[in-house]
Amino acid sequence: MAETDTTDTITPEELEARIDEQLGVEYDSPITTVIRRDPAEFLVYALGVAFFIYHLWYAASFPVAENQHVIIHLGFALCFWASIQLLRADRDALRGKLLTAGYSMYFVAVIVPTYYLFNNYQQLLFGAGAYSNEQVMMGALAIVLLLIALWSVSRLIFVVVTLGLLYSYFGAFLPGVLSHGGLSLQRIITMSTIEFEGVYGRLTMVAATWVVIFVMLASMVEKYGGMSQLIKGVTQITTRHKRVKVGHVAVLASMVFGSINGATTANAATTGSFTIPLMKENGYPPRLAGALEAVASCGGQVLPPVMGTSVFIMAELIDPSYTDIIIRATAPAVLFFAVVIISIELYVSRSGTDEDKMPSVETTSSMPRRVYKVLSNYEYIGMFIVLMYWLVYIQADPLLSGYYSIFTLMGLRLVRTLQTSITGDKESLRQLRRYARESIEGFRRAAEAAISITIMVAALGIIVRAFIVTGFAQNLSRVLITIAAGNVILMVIVAAIASILFGMGMPTVAAYLLVALFVAPPVADVVAVDILAIHMFVFYFAIVSNITPPIAVAVVITQGIAGSGFMQTSIDALKMGTPLFILPFLFIFNESLLNPTPMLAVTVLLLAVGFLAISIAFIGFRDLSLPARGVLLGTGFAALFAQQLTVQIILVAVIIIGLSTFDPRVAARLPTR
DSSP states (O other): OOOOOOGGOOOHHHHHHHHHHHOOOOOOOOOHHHHSSSSHHHHHHHHHHHHHHHHHHHHHOOOSSSHHHHHHHHHHHHHHHHHHHHHHHHHSSHHHHHHHHHHHHHHHHHHHHHHHHHTHHHHHHTTTTOOHHHHHHHHHHHHHHHHHHHHOOOOOHHHHHHHHHHHHHGGSSSSSSGGOOOOOHHHHHHHHTSSSOOOGHHHHIIIIIIIIHHHHHHHHHHHTTEEEEEEEEHHHHOOOOEEEEEEHHHHHHHHHHTTTTSSSHHHHHHHHHHHHHHHHHHHHHHHHHHHHHHHHHHHHSTTTGGGGGGHHHHHHSSSSSSHHHHHHHHHHHHHHHHHHHHHHHHHHTTOOOOTTTTEEEOOOOOHHHHHHHHTTTTHHHHHHHHHHIIIISSSOOOHHHHHHHHHHHHHHHHHHHHHHHHSSHHHHHHHHHOOOOOHHHHHHHHHHHHHHHHHHHHHHHHHHHHHHHHTHHHHHHHHHHHTTOOOOOHHHHHHHHHHHHHTTOOOOOHHHHHHHHHHHHHHHHOOOOOOHHHHHHHHHHHHHHGGGGOOOOOHHHHHHHHHHHHHHHHHHHHTHHHHHHHHHHHHHGGGGGGGGOHHHHHHHHHHHHHHHHHHHHHHTTTOOOOOHHHHHHHHHHHHHHOSSSHHHHHHHHHHHHHHTOOOOHHTSOOOOO
16 A cells, blocks of 8 residues: 555544534623624523523423423424514515514414413313314414414425315315315314314424423533534544544534434534535545435434434334333444445445545544543533433433433533633633523524424324324225235335335424324234334334435435535435345344344344445445345345344355455465465
8 A cells, every 4th residue: 555645634633623613613702792783682592591491490390281381382482483583584674574573473473372272271171172262263373373383494394284184174075095074174173272182282292391301402512512522522532543534424423413413404414514525625526425424314313312303202102111212222223323334435445545545534642542532521421421320220201311411511511611711711701601602502502493393293293183083094004004915024115115205305203203103003013023113114214215316305415515416426325325224124024133132232243244245235345246246135135134043143154254255365365276
């Protein structure tokens, strides 16, 4: 190998500077200088602080009934959405003035049904279906206000919900399995709102408790600069004397960010804004850089403990507890990221470049020094320890676990602030002001992140309620079972296709919610496996819709940043994302991957070799011929789905021996005649 060219390497300092440039946060001015500029800005911050404090109060003391909490939470979300729109409006132009007036009236209008439903909760709860015109009007107003905000948050879900409402009303005029008796307008309104189902149902309850507390925690981590510190920390630990590929850094960044982020698209846009240019600058083809980031962003959604916030919905819908789910979902996520990292090596090898042409991160710093640098971020480590202690060891409610984690983070961050002001050259007052600014920015960020999830879930509650009441969910289940004709293999294939279709263009939470309610039940009727395996199956396929043409929203974002072609990037993403398409079938046909037994480590290792063979078959390796790749593909699949451990070990051994013959370093040592 040629001598390393220093221009082809990235020092840790250069990489950290790039990470700080994209993800780092600096607040030198106090919050008062910001809120004085605009009354709308003050309103946004005030609501953000109130939102944060209220939810901490609820987590600590549960001062109101659950449904009343949902009413307050949704009211907060809609009011905060209106305040954000007020802030964005150009009040110097005529259109902006009209929008300002409209959003102001919207803000006031939200308070009306929120106060009414909260204040009359007991009367509505025990009304036994006898509702007054006033109560129905309040329910109708709540739906209209929700749909207005939904149009801004997700027009795709707006269309879906609107079609669901029309289906509820005009069902008597539809043919075949779509036909039902039709619901009156009053029935549609009452079942969606004042019966405390639909908009104010249990799905919105999950968003208002478990989801929001983790969104709050993630927002505080982000605004304290923890996102960049976490990514830099992972990079520092993994960077050894031998160089780590820039692509590995991109995968790790997306893994860390995606594990606490609720949307594949947000993950791809945020981490991709610095990982994709970084990869391109260092020799990665644009299509490969875009594909790698798209796949890594999808993978971040399956990584515990948050799993794109879908894990909280999952824990509400099925029997296993939240703790059980995240424990059992860890091994598949780790396996996926390991295979993606292997895929990077294969692409480098296939391109015919050596490490000097496909540069990496290089460091001469000792491992103890790098570990110490990572451990110095004690506020994030302490927060994580507290979170895991309450979630896994105590097995406490996620709401309470998040509550303690937030206070741990804020407390340790204050300690760091005081430590910096004492040991550094900056005055204490300035450091305390910065801490206050970071905290308030975190409060605002929490409200911003929570409103989109809340609005989407509340709106989807309407369609879920409608489809259950009209019988559509049951009819769809019967159709899928009929198509499968009782055949397990055909059933899971049909379910996989349906899950991808349901997930296309949808955020993670919305995609999982749809497939969990409409695809998982018929699979459970036909396939006799653990219910968690079925929900993980449909969840994974809903996620891979983000890299599946023709929609492939993650690829759309990353190829735009990379400047590559959509189809080229999609093809590379499909090849690299092969594990995401195969892993779900293992949940059904090889359940050991979801069982935390002493043999799990062995299972993961054997499956990794099987995935390696499949990845080589799709991507290529050195001068491997097409027939040889075909043999590897078949052997890899056989190793993955072998039902006996002995057979699996033999197949893995065959793969390893076969691959070693294609490594020139091994081949050179083989005896020749």
